[in-house]
Amino acid sequence: MRPLFHPSIEDVSVEAILHALSDPTRAAIFAEVAGQGCVQGCSTFARVGDRDIPKSSLSQHFKVLRDAGLIHSERQGVEMRNTTRCGEVDARFPGLLAAILNAYAGNKDCDTPKA
Amino acid sequence: MRPLFHPSIEDVSVEAILHALSDPTRAAIFAEVAGQGCVQGCSTFARVGDRDIPKSSLSQHFKVLRDAGLIHSERQGVEMRNTTRCGEVDARFPGLLAAILNAYAGNKDCDTPKA
DNA sequence: TCCCATAGTTCAGGATTTCGGAACTGTTGA
DNA sequence: TCAACAGTTCCGAAATCCTGAACTATGGGA
Structure with missing residues (x-):
């Protein structure tokens, strides 16, 4: 199991973000x-919306989000702690995440530390 | 050649928009x-950025943008007139397009009629 | 009216990406 | 040391993307 890769914020691209969030x-x-500020693990998401997602797919989804620079994952004992990188991303692409989350949900907001 | 399909604005989805613009x-x-307000035809884009795009691909790209509800295409004699649907989309998903275009370009703006 | 040139679409195939079950790694607790 | 659990990696099947070739639509001569 190779160590988890997190791109530096300068390497984060708009297309990767849009692609990651287009699913x-x-x-x-x-x-x-983003809502919880922090979410534990893949098994939390065994069911997303109305579908059961196998954990291999879930793992891939987390990887895509991680590679896009949207979340940070670190091992916390036996499970994984995921946090958003909204602060960094928002500094690089102001308003982008808020607009997307808002468009998806109508009212959810990104927990930018400075907002 | 079947007539060009344009979704009604209520059928436009965030994921389709993000997917369309993630390329x-x-x-x-x-x-x-969006910048020109209106662009003529596929051959205008034989070269996008540093790549030559075959016109079949271009046609597909326009179709994706059209299906996502981002542009409106209509035949103008022998060629195609493309206009954005920024106004409608912005009314439905406020700030989304502006944030994305801004993130991509740093300064390009969407020509929302009411802005 | 017929033919040609141009703009764009559709089709078909190969290349690429995504999905998900099975096997694996890593950690904790007994 | 072993069992249980969280998550990752592998790999084959399915879906999607890319693009050259063939096709359709329109306009302008002759």
Whole structure:
């Protein structure tokens, strides 16, 4: 198991972010992480929306979000702690995440530390 | 050649928009249409950025943008007139397009009629 | 009216990406 | 040391993307 990769914020691209969030499942996961501020693990998401997602797919979805620079994952004992990188991303692309989350949900907001 | 399909604004989804704009080529095309207010035809875009795009691909890209509800295409004699649907989309998903175009370009703006 | 040139669409195939079950790694607790 | 659980990786099947070739639509001569 190779160590989890997190891109530096300068390497984060708009297209990767849009691609990551263009999948409703991933958008739901991200919205959940953004809403909670922090979400534990893949098994939390065995069911997203009305579908059961196998954990291999879930793992891939988390990887896409991670590679896009949207979340940070770190091992917390036996499970994974996921936090958003909204602060960094918002500094680089102001208003982008808020607009997307808002468009998806109508009212969910990104927990930008400075907002 | 079946008539061009344009979804009604209520059927436009966030994921389709994000997917359409998650491709840099399509984003460039859309930014161009949004910037000009109106763009003529596929051959205008034989070259996007640093790549030559075959016109079949271009046609597909325009179709994706059209199906996502981002542009309106209508035949103008022998060629195609493309206009953005920024106004409608912005009314439905406030700030979304502006944030995305801004993130891509840093300064390009969407020509929302009411803005 | 017929033919050609141009703009764009559709089709078909190969290349690429995504999905998900099975096997694996890593950690905790007994 | 072993069992249980969280999550990752592998790999084959399914879906999607790319693009050259063939096709359709329109306009302008002759």
